Each structure stands twice: as C-alpha cells, then as structure tokens.
Amino acid sequence: xxxxxxxxxxLAAALAEETGRPLATPTYDRFPDGETxxxxxxxxxxxxxxxxxxxxxAAWVELLQLQDAVREAGAERVTTVIPYMGYARQDxxxxxxxxxxxxxxxxxxxxxxxxxxxxxxxxxxxxxxxxVPVETxxxxxxxxxxxxxxxxxxxxxxxxxxAIGIAETVRDSYGAGETDYFEKHRDRxxxxxxxxxxxxxxxxxxxxxxxxxxxxxxxxxxxxxxxTDRGAARVFAACVHPMLAANAVTKLRAAGVARxxxxxxxxxxxxxxxxxxxxxxxxx
Ligand code: R5P
Numbered sequence: 001x002x003x004x005x006x007x008x009x010x011l012a013a014a015l016a017e018e019t020g021r022p023l024a025t026p027t028y029d030r031f032p033d034g035e036t037x038x039x040x041x042x043x044x045x046x047x048x049x050x051x052x053x054x055x056x057x058a059a060w061v062e063l064l065q066l067q068d069a070v071r072e073a074g075a076e077r078v079t080t081v082i083p084y085m086g087y088a089r090q091d092x093x094x095x096x097x098x099x100x101x102x103x104x105x106x107x108x109x110x111x112x113x114x115x116x117x118x119x120x121x122x123x124x125x126x127x128x129x130x131x132v133p134v135e136t137x138x139x140x141x142x143x144x145x146x147x148x149x150x151x152x153x154x155x156x157x158x159x160x161x162x163a164i165g166i167a168e169t170v171r172d173s174y175g176a177g178e179t180d181y182f183e184k185h186r187d188r189x190x191x192x193x194x195x196x197x198x199x200x201x202x203x204x205x206x207x208x209x210x211x212x213x214x215x216x217x218x219x220x221x222x223x224x225x226x227x228t229d230r231g232a233a234r235v236f237a238a239c240v241h242p243m244l245a246a247n248a249v250t251k252l253r254a255a256g257v258a259r260x261x262x263x264x265x266x267x268x269x270x271x272x273x274x275x276x277x278x279x280x281x282x283x284x
Contacts, residue, residue: 001043001075003066005052007059011083011264012051014276019283021049026066038065040073048075049283050113054086055243055266060105067112080113081279083265084213084241088122091129103129117282119265119275120166120212120240135282139263139275140166143210143238144173146261146272151177151206152233159195159211159223160184167210170238177208182223193218195226203231206258213241214262217248224255234258240275242268 003024004012016023029037048070052063090101106129127134154177158167180200242262260270
C-alpha cells in the first residue's frame with residue numbers, strides 16, 4: 001500500500017502505478033485548537049510505504065501521524081520515502097546552542113519506520129542521522145528527458161563543485177555534451193551569491209545549469225546572468241528539488257532562463273518529470 005502525504009500526491013500516485021501497489025486515500029481533520037489529524041483506512045497486506053515530502057513544518061507533523069496511523073491500520077512493516085527532506089541543509093550546528101536540525105528530524109522519523117528512502121539529500125551524511133536503514137536514491141538522471149533534443153553544443157554546468165556529479169549524470173542521460181562547474185561564494189550575512197566562471201566557452205551554446213535544489217533562486221539566477229553575459233544561446237535550469245521559495249521563479253525569469261525543469265520531489269508548476277521509477281527500483 002502506498003500512502004501519500006498531502007505534499008506528495010502526484011508522486012505517490014506515480015509510484016503506485018510504477019510498482020503495481022494500491023494507493024491509500026488518507027483523510028484529514030483539524031481540531032478547534034488548530035491541531036491536525038491525518039488518518040488512513042484499514043488495509044490488507046503487511047507493508048505500508050508512506051511517501052511524504054517534508055517541505056514545511058506541517059508536512060513533518062503529518063508524516064509522523066501517517067507513520068503512526070499505518071501501524072494502527074495494520075501495517076507490520078513501514079517504509080518511509082522522503083522525496084525531499086527539509087532541514088537537510090541544517091546538517092550541523094552553526095553556532096553555540098544551535099541544534100543539528102537534520103539529526104533531530106531523522107531521529108523522530110526513525111521511531112515510526114523500519115527503513116527510510118531519501119532522494120538526493122542535500123548532504124549524503126544526513127543518512128547517518130537515522131536509526132534505521134536508509135537507502136539514498138540519485139534521481140538526477142530523470143532531468144534529461146524533458147530537455148529539447150536539439151541542444152546546440154550542450155554544456156551541462158554545475159553552479160558549484162558539489163553539484164558536478166549530478167551535472168555529469170544528466171549529461172550522460174542526455175547522451176551528449178560537456179560538463180563543467182563554477183566556483184560559488186555565498187555571503188553569509190546577505191545570502192547574495194556570486195559565481196566565478198570556469199574557462200568553459202559558453203558563446204553560442206545551449207547551457208543546462210544543473211543543481212540538486214533551487215531554493216531562493218540566487219545561485220541559479222546568478223549563473224544564468226553570467227552565462228548570458230558570456231554569450232550563451234539558451235540557458236536551462238534543471239534541479240531535482242524545485243523548492244522555488246518566495247520570488248525564485250521571477251528571479252530566474254528576469255535572468256533570462258529558457259525553461260525551468262524540476263522533478264516531482266516537490267510538486268510545482270515546473271515539476272515536469274517524475275522520480276517514481278528510480279524510487280521503485282529500491283522498493284522492489
Ligand atoms: C548548495 O550547495 C546547493 O547545491 C544549492 O546550490 C543551493 O542550496 C541553492 O540555493 P539558492 O537557490 O537559495 O541559491
């Protein structure tokens with residue numbers, strides 16, 4: 001049984017189809033004091049797969065409730081799929097008295113599940129924070145399919161060195177092109193991003209900037225601006241997790257992006273491709 005969190009309904013449905021498992025329909029209620037109640041129907045079968053992106057504090061609470069609810073409904077084994085793990089970027093304590101938030105979240109989730117599946121966590125080390133077995137899925141290969149087939153001398157570019165692996169994966173999946181990466185600096189006070197161009201020649205070429213996440217859009221819009229200044233033909237923005245907080249889409253549009261391509265780990269208008277298949281591979 002696939003059990004969707006309310007933030008992952010499209011992906012859960014795709015996963016049910018991909019794996020041939022039935023899809024549960026959770027129900028929701030809210031008490032007068034504002035507390036929520038997520039419930040699931042009783043079901044036959046001993047495994048429940050809860051699929052819930054935790055892109056908000058409410059989504060974390062809902063996931064904890066769904067984990068508990070499926071046990072109450074009869075599940076003997078619970079798998080928790082977290083397509084996008086919020087708080088994963090708080091993977092260390094940044095100052096005296098500050099929590100390791102990713103660890104706190106992981107410990108809470110571990111109490112209600114037998115195993116966890118994560119999709120492209122921002123830092124792979126967050127898997128170690130769980131007290132149950134964790135499988136990590138690199139779903140970045142799915143980002144190649146929605147790209148135009150006629151990219152001109154394509155360059156797959158990571159906005160920082162940490163993303164070069166997924167840029168290479170997307171290039172390999174696309175089947176042609178070069179890869180490169182920028183050096184990135186983010187001002188801790190203002191959040192402003194600057195990127196130092198590599199020597200790669202962007203002039204007249206189609207460039208696909210590949211990152212694990214677009215959050216505020218600062219990294220991506222700065223990269224697009226630099227590439228456009230260097231004469232790139234079209235610049236595409238591709239990411240696994242299209243968080244697109246606040247005015248991120250507008251920043252990318254203002255910078256001249258040709259198209260934003262994201263997956264359904266976070267369901268947005270640009271979520272044009274599903275990570276259901278690579279998740280299904282680890283569920284079998
Ligand atoms: C950083 O290491 C990540 O890979 C992303 O580049 C970053 O989180 C994107 O954030 P933003 O969209 O706020 O610049």
